[in-house]
Amino acid sequence: MPDTIMTVDDSASIRQMVSFTLKQAGYAVIEAVDGQDALGKLDSSAAKMIITDLNMPNLDGIGLIRAVRANPAYRFIPIVMLTTESQAEKKQEGKDAGATGWIVKPFKPDQLLAVIRKVLG
Amino acid sequence: MDQNESIFREEAYELLSVLESSLLELEQNPVDNELISKIFRAMHTIKGSGAMFGFDKVAAFTHDIETVYDLLRNGKIIANKELIDLTLSSCDQIRRMIEGPDEADADEAARLTMAFQKFLSLVTDKTGQDKPRQAKAETKELLSPEPANQKVTYRIRFRPHKDIFSRGTNTTLLITEMRKMGVCKFIAQTDEIPLLSELNPEYCYTYWDIMLTTNQGLNAVKDVFIFVEDDCDLKIEAVDEDGAEERDEYKKLGEILIERGDVSREVVEKLMGDHKKIGELLVVEGLVAPDKIRSALAEQQHVHEMREKNRAADTSSTIRVPAARLDRLVNMVGELVTVQSRLSQLAAQVNDADLVLVAEEVERLTAELRDNTMSIRMLPIGNTFSNFKRLVRDLSEELGKQITLVTEGADTELDKTVIEKLNDPLIHLIRNSIDHGVEPPAVREQKGKQRQGTIRLTAQHAGAHVLIHINDDGAGLDAEAIRRKAIEKNIISADDKLTEKEIFALIFAPGFSMAKTVTNVSGRGVGMDVVKKGIDGLNGTIVIESKINVGTTITLKLPLTMAIIDGLLVRIAESFFVLPLSAIEECVELTRADVEQMHGRNIVHIRGEVVPYIPLRERFGIMGDPPLIEQVIISRVGDDRFGLVVDQVIGQHQTVIKNLGKFYRQIKEVSGATILGDGTVALIIDISQLVSGAVAEES
Numbered sequence: 001m002p003d004t005i006m007t008v009d010d011s012a013s014i015r016q017m018v019s020f021t022l023k024q025a026g027y028a029v030i031e032a033v034d035g036q037d038a039l040g041k042l043d044s045s046a047a048k049m050i051i052t053d054l055n056m057p058n059l060d061g062i063g064l065i066r067a068v069r070a071n072p073a074y075r076f077i078p079i080v081m082l083t084t085e086s087q088a089e090k091k092q093e094g095k096d097a098g099a100t101g102w103i104v105k106p107f108k109p110d111q112l113l114a115v116i117r118k119v120l121g
Numbered sequence: 122m123d124q125n126e127s128i129f130r131e132e133a134y135e136l137l138s139v140l141e142s143s144l145l146e147l148e149q150n151p152v153d154n155e156l157i158s159k160i161f162r163a164m165h166t167i168k169g170s171g172a173m174f175g176f177d178k179v180a181a182f183t184h185d186i187e188t189v190y191d192l193l194r195n196g197k198i199i200a201n202k203e204l205i206d207l208t209l210s211s212c213d214q215i216r217r218m219i220e221g222p223d224e225a226d227a228d229e230a231a232r233l234t235m236a237f238q239k240f241l242s243l244v245t246d247k248t249g250q251d252k253p254r255q256a257k258a259e260t261k262e263l264l265s266p267e268p269a270n271q272k273v274t275y276r277i278r279f280r281p282h283k284d285i286f287s288r289g290t291n292t293t294l295l296i297t298e299m300r301k302m303g304v305c306k307f308i309a310q311t312d313e314i315p316l317l318s319e320l321n322p323e324y325c326y327t328y329w330d331i332m333l334t335t336n337q338g339l340n341a342v343k344d345v346f347i348f349v350e351d352d353c354d355l356k357i358e359a360v361d362e363d364g365a366e367e368r369d370e371y372k373k374l375g376e377i378l379i380e381r382g383d384v385s386r387e388v389v390e391k392l393m394g395d396h397k398k399i400g401e402l403l404v405v406e407g408l409v410a411p412d413k414i415r416s417a418l419a420e421q422q423h424v425h426e427m428r429e430k431n432r433a434a435d436t437s438s439t440i441r442v443p444a445a446r447l448d449r450l451v452n453m454v455g456e457l458v459t460v461q462s463r464l465s466q467l468a469a470q471v472n473d474a475d476l477v478l479v480a481e482e483v484e485r486l487t488a489e490l491r492d493n494t495m496s497i498r499m500l501p502i503g504n505t506f507s508n509f510k511r512l513v514r515d516l517s518e519e520l521g522k523q524i525t526l527v528t529e530g531a532d533t534e535l536d537k538t539v540i541e542k543l544n545d546p547l548i549h550l551i552r553n554s555i556d557h558g559v560e561p562p563a564v565r566e567q568k569g570k571q572r573q574g575t576i577r578l579t580a581q582h583a584g585a586h587v588l589i590h591i592n593d594d595g596a597g598l599d600a601e602a603i604r605r606k607a608i609e610k611n612i613i614s615a616d617d618k619l620t621e622k623e624i625f626a627l628i629f630a631p632g633f634s635m636a637k638t639v640t641n642v643s644g645r646g647v648g649m650d651v652v653k654k655g656i657d658g659l660n661g662t663i664v665i666e667s668k669i670n671v672g673t674t675i676t677l678k679l680p681l682t683m684a685i686i687d688g689l690l691v692r693i694a695e696s697f698f699v700l701p702l703s704a705i706e707e708c709v710e711l712t713r714a715d716v717e718q719m720h721g722r723n724i725v726h727i728r729g730e731v732v733p734y735i736p737l738r739e740r741f742g743i744m745g746d747p748p749l750i751e752q753v754i755i756s757r758v759g760d761d762r763f764g765l766v767v768d769q770v771i772g773q774h775q776t777v778i779k780n781l782g783k784f785y786r787q788i789k790e791v792s793g794a795t796i797l798g799d800g801t802v803a804l805i806i807d808i809s810q811l812v813s814g815a816v817a818e819e820s
């Protein structure tokens with residue numbers, strides 16, 4: 001069975017692009033539109049990894065990472081955040097919250113897959 | 122991607138309408154943070170997605186607006202009507218840009234961008250922040266491939282913080298990633314793992330020493346750890362770069378441990394006193410954990426292996442240089458040698474200690490440079506040898522013989538020009554061995570030899586010379602037959618008494634051939650005299666040894682180089698000459714009394730042996746009387762000794778050989794010229810030509 005990856009983003013186009021790339025590479029994908037949505041879907045998802053945007057309504061990326069790490073079942077799940085070049089502090093904040101890595105937007109499908117292989121194997 | 126694009130468009134239109142309504146609301150309520158966040162997020166998404174799906178212009182255009190709203194969000198500035206107006210027209214601009222590149226008005230975009238940048242500059246001036254630059258620096262951070270072909274060995278100590286797992290990092294993956302980068306050795310350090318009762322399974326206690334040899338550059342190595350930089354102690358050091366190849370020594374175990382900070386220098390030095398293995402000692406004394414020693418040993422081994430590999434690769438890592446350039450270099454070194462000898466001469470004349478010191482230094486350096494340059498011109502003779510394999514195969518087949526060619530000393534090096542000129546003589550000699558030397562299989566069998574003959578081609582160094590032997594196990598030379606043939610061809614007269622060696626040497630005489638039938642291989646009597654000439658031209662000698670039915674060995678003795686030789690500088694009246702030192706055996710004095718004693722015959726007695734001499738003053742037609750005591754330079758030509766009489770022997774001289782102009786080329790006795798320290802030209806005498814010329818005239 002392929003590994004399941006959850007992509008969390010309020011931008012439909014980014015979600016679409018990420019999920020298309022991942023499916024092409026043979027992963028199963030679960031989409032969530034914001035942090036809250038993601039948390040709600042997490043338990044039933046059996047996700048092996050989370051890719052999340054940081055700026056989202058309701059529950060932002062940082063909040064999502066904190067909440068996921070607080071869940072014993074997902075303490076060690078790799079979480080990659082999508083940041084933009086101008087978000088140095090955000091990146092640090094995300095790391096402090098427990099993010100495993102990050103991808104700087106804009107990115108190409110290859111770069112996305114490289115990072116996934118790096119943290120998921 | 123088209124599908125993505127249309128999704129982005131839809132999303133962007135949606136966001137733009139959200140933006141518009143939010144902006145209008147903001148105008149009423151300029152400090153509503155929730156609203157500002159919403160606008161920022163929308164801009165952020167447009168920018169991020171735009172860049173992702175190829176709307177680079179949109180992304181670039183939105184960048185400054187986003188930045189302004191970030192400032193707004195952080196309370197750095199407060200929204201005013203001007204800003205909101207600007208943003209609204211920007212929304213229109215973005216819409217046009219998304220609809221199609223043709224719709225967008227570049228001037229309008231530029232105007233708006235300028236306006237936003239003005240806002241920014243107001244703020245950045247105030248707060249002293251320089252956001253754009255910071256942003257730029259960061260984009261380079263991730264996954265930056267860096268071209269670097271040099272292989273470098275890195276020593277990496279990767280010590281993750283205990284809680285590294287809590288960030289979802291899998292340390293094994295980092296190790297796998299590194300393994301893909303090059304040749305890699307891991308030593309896990311386990312000395313920090315506590316007892317089971319104290320162990321927290323969620324902690325990482327292990328750390329790693331890694332030896333990695335890669336050509337991907339330091340940045341690529343660092344990229345592996347980019348996500349965990351803050352979660353580990355990471356030490357990456359280059360321990361063995363390609364450039365450090367010169368060092369033949371390997372780091373001692375103690376050194377490595379000190380470098381790694383595993384043990385202090387004092388401890389190592391203290392222990393070095395005992396003549397035991399340092400590693401064992403450190404462990405016995407409990408100063409260093411066994412794993413650390415193991416790891417340091419692995420580094421030693423790794424570096425060793427990598428160097429071995431490099432060395433193997435090095436043999437083929439050469440550069441090709443046009444021969445003409447090399448010749449020019451040699452010429453220039455020649456000039457330098459000349460200038461240097463002028464300097465030395467001048468220094469000796471002025472007799473100034475400081476100047477002499479400098480002159481000597483220059484002399485030493487020049488000699489080194491000369492040797493180095495000459496060594497560049499040296500080529501292994503092997504290439505020439507391998508050409509002959511084909512020759513032997515084809516020829517022996519043609520003649521119905523079975524012959525194998527064995528070569529030895531193919532890596533013997535000779536000056537490029539020597540090798541080039543050696544090719545033809547060697548071909549002749551080998552052809553000769555095939556044709557005259559090795560017998561047909563049936564004959565060989567009758568003689569009790571193996572059907573297959575062997576021609577052995579060997580090269581070896583002997584001082585400043587190289588010896589090349591061409592040996593066959595064939596019929597050998599029949600001295601009596603050669604003698605008869607030579608008499609028949611009027612090369613010698615019937616009553617000439619010749620030694621065996623002299624008889625063998627007859628085969629080099631022009632017009633001499635032993636072949637009873639003329640084949641297209643040999644028998645026309647041209648060839649061996651060409652060989653002789655060729656070897657003479659190289660200042661070399663040929664010696665033949667042969668035994669009937671056992672075989673023949675022809676030995677060529679060749680100088681290593683032809684561009685610069687050691688010569689003996691002599692003077693006759695006002696003229697200077699150089700004699701190749703390699704041919705000279707000794708110098709003796711010749712007094713008037715000696716000359717009278719011999720009653721006008723040009724011979725001297727040297728330790729009981731009679732040696733004929735040639736008075737060069739006479740031979741070269743130099744006017745004036747010789748000095749009371751002249752010098753005889755005894756030189757060896759082939760097996761004979763000849764004397765050359767000169768006025769004065771000046772001494773050894775590094776001789777840069779310059780070719781004579783076309784006009785003088787046919788002068789056989791002079792092989793070239795050289796320029797002396799004071800600019801005078803000295804002719805280089807070809808002793809063997811001089812002697813044979815004189816001998817021919819005598820008879």
